[in-house]
Amino acid sequence: MSNPKVLIYGASGYTGKLVSESLARRNIPFYMAGRNKARLEGALKVVAERHGADVPAQIVVANNTEQELLPLFEQVDVVINVSGPFMQIGWPIVETALAAGCHYLDTTGEQDWTNAINQKYGQSFADKGLLLSPACSYMWAAGAMAAEAVLEIDEVDSLDIVYQIDHGLPSEASTKSFLRMICNDVSQYYLELGEYKAWPNDQSYDCVVPYRGTTLRGHPWGGACEPVWFKDDSRVRNCKVLTCIGEHLIDNVMEAIHAFNREAAHLSQEEREAWTNSKGDEMDTGEPPKDDVDVQRSVIVCSGQGRQTTTQFAMNLSAPYQFTGEICADAAQRLLAGELKNVGFQSAPQAFGHRELLSTFHQLGFCSLPDWW
Numbered sequence: 404m405s406n407p408k409v410l411i412y413g414a415s416g417y418t419g420k421l422v423s424e425s426l427a428r429r430n431i432p433f434y435m436a437g438r439n440k441a442r443l444e445g446a447l448k449v450v451a452e453r454h455g456a457d458v459p460a461q462i463v464v465a466n467n468t469e470q471e472l473l474p475l476f477e478q479v480d481v482v483i484n485v486s487g488p489f490m491q492i493g494w495p496i497v498e499t500a501l502a503a504g505c506h507y508l509d510t511t512g513e514q515d516w517t518n519a520i521n522q523k524y525g526q527s528f529a530d531k532g533l534l535l536s537p538a539c540s541y542m543w544a545a546g547a548m549a550a551e552a553v554l555e556i557d558e559v560d561s562l563d564i565v566y567q568i569d570h571g572l573p574s575e576a577s578t579k580s581f582l583r584m585i586c587n588d589v590s591q592y593y594l595e596l597g598e599y600k601a602w603p604n605d606q607s608y609d610c611v612v613p614y615r616g617t618t619l620r621g622h623p624w625g626g627a628c629e630p631v632w633f634k635d636d637s638r639v640r641n642c643k644v645l646t647c648i649g650e651h652l653i654d655n656v657m658e659a660i661h662a663f664n665r666e667a668a669h670l671s672q673e674e675r676e677a678w679t680n681s682k683g684d685e686m687d688t689g690e691p692p693k694d695d696v697d698v699q700r701s702v703i704v705c706s707g708q709g710r711q712t713t714t715q716f717a718m719n720l721s722a723p724y725q726f727t728g729e730i731c732a733d734a735a736q737r738l739l740a741g742e743l744k745n746v747g748f749q750s751a752p753q754a755f756g757h758r759e760l761l762s763t764f765h766q767l768g769f770c771s772l773p774d775w776w
Contacts, residue, residue, distance in 0.1 A: 407432040407461060409735045410479045410505075412472075412496055413486030415442035416576055417690050418510055418540075421728030422483055423450045423460060429736055432459040436475060437486070440464045453693070467492055469499045476503035481735045484509040487580040489516040489537070491676055497524060497535070506533050506738050510540040510727055512577065513584050514592065514626040517543075521631065521748040529747025534738065534754055539731055541701075541723035542566070543628035544751040545770075546644060549705035549718040550629055551757035552773045554638055558709030561641035564629055565610050565704045567619060568723065571649040572691035572699060579683035584625030585656065586663035586679050591626035594634060594642040602626060605660050610647050612704055613717055620653045621645035632750045655686065696721040696768065719771040726769050733763060 409426060413419050414435035426433045427450060437443050443462045451458045465471040467486065472495065476482060482500045486492060489511040497520055500507040507528070511517060517537045528535035538544055546564045553559055573581070584591065585604060592599040602623040610621040627644035648656065659682055667678040700721045707714045720726060730751055737743065737755050745753055752760055764770045 405432055406478065407434050407459075408480040408739055409433040409483065410436050410463075410475060410481070411483045411485060412436045412467070413484065415439060415446040416485060418576065418724060418727055419485045420446050420450055421693070421724055422485060422510075422731045423447075423458065424453050425728040425732035426735065427454045427458045427460070429732055430459060431732065431736060431739070434463050434475065434479065435460050436463045436465055438464065438466050467495045469495050469502065472496065472499040473503055476500055476505050479505060481506045481508065481738050483731050483735065487511060487513070487576045488583050488676075488680075489513050489580065490519070490583065501527055501531070501533070504531060504533065507535050508539040508731055508734055509537045510731065511537045511580065512540070512542040512625060512628075513580055514628055514631060515584070515587070515590060517628045517631050525748030532746050534743055534746060535748045536734065536751055536754055538628040539734055539751050540727040541720070542646075543644070544730055545718070545720050545726065546627065546629050546703050546705065547632050547750040548752045548757050548760055548770075549703050549716050550633070550642075551752045552718075552761065553705045553707035553714060553716050556707055556709075556712060556714045556775070558712045559707035559714060560639060561708040562629065562633070562639060562643070563706040563708070564627070564642070564644045565612060565621060566624075566644070566646040566701065567610070567612050567704065568647065568649055568699065568701045570698050571652055572694055572724075573652075578686055579680055581625060582659060582679040582683050582686075583676055585622065586660055586667070586675070587625070591623045592630055593623070593626065593644065594630040594639065596640055599630065599634070605657075605664055607653060607657060608645055610645055612647070612702065613715070614702065619647040620650065621647040622653065622656065624648065628750070632753065659686070694722045694724045696725070699723060716773050717771075720764070720769055722769070726764070729764070729767060729769065730760070733760070
């Protein structure tokens with residue numbers, strides 16, 4: 404096996420296994436990195452069983468400190484970070500990637516993390532010709548793909564996006580990551596006339612999706628990253644995102660938010676993070692099974708509006724976690740092939756082209772294409 408040029412940090416987790424599987428299908432050598440050798444070895448075994456062949460991976464053990472990570476990162480070109488909650492433990496990984504001259508991808512859903520690393524490191528990555536692409540995942544790259552397609556329509560300058568998921572299966576890391584976001588009572592943002600506005604954290608909304616006979620309950624779900632992607636984009640004046648995570652989950656989510664507002668809203672940020680981690684432990688039911696395109700079906704509805712036009716793209720994009728593994732692997736493959744279109748802080752479609760990504764994932768059986776193509 405040739406020397407790997409891709410490293411997954413946090414590879415032993417649910418999403419890490421899926422990213423590993425997707426890299427293996429592309430025959431891209433990679434390092435599976437994390438803090439626990441036994442867990443990494445167990446994860447590699449699972450990936451090999453799913454892949455049905457040898458996996459081009461090497462296990463490396465390192466804590467998430469620059470001292471331990473730098474010698475590893477200096478050997479690779481692409482780092483894929485799947486360890487969260489990202490705002491709690493992600494800083495050394497993105498900082499070391501910059502120091503080592505690596506492209507950085509992660510699978511976060513945390514709006515504040517995405518915004519923070521853009522503000523702190525976006526220009527520094529650009530100056531080095533590197534990509535800084537958080538949320539290279541179903542949430543929130545998929546909605547950005549749909550949004551870029553809708554923005555092809557002349558005069559569209561406002562985006563209203565709804566993620567709808569059947570039979571959602573949040574992993575342990577996702578549960579903790581999103582709890583810390585959805586319980587945040589002051590900073591889940593949408594974009595209105597080019598400025599951030601905060602959603603209330605304790606309200607759900609009736610969402611209309613074009614292929615269902617009833618409304619579905621949605622939540623800002625941390626605010627999403629599409630408002631961050633388009634904050635300084637001259638094409639976009641307004642951008643709102645709601646997520647219908649599923650009727651089997653929404654009541655428990657709202658109960659957790661109300662409990663946070665009663666018990667933890669007055670605490671320091673560090674104490675709040677500890678509270679949401681503890682609540683995540685209570686809600687965790689273990690690692691879910693690999694999601695399925697015929698069970699975890701999803702549609703992302705992106706409505707576009709301008710002064711004299713309206714349009715809508717209902718994009719099928721099923722098996723969100725499998726898609727996350729695939730888009731990370733696809734991004735790594737494109738980076739290694741020199742196909743990066745824009746450096747610095749970029750969404751996946753801004754980095755590689757939304758038409759290229761939509762065409763690829765349509766061929767892989769994940770997503771539909773706009774009627775106007």
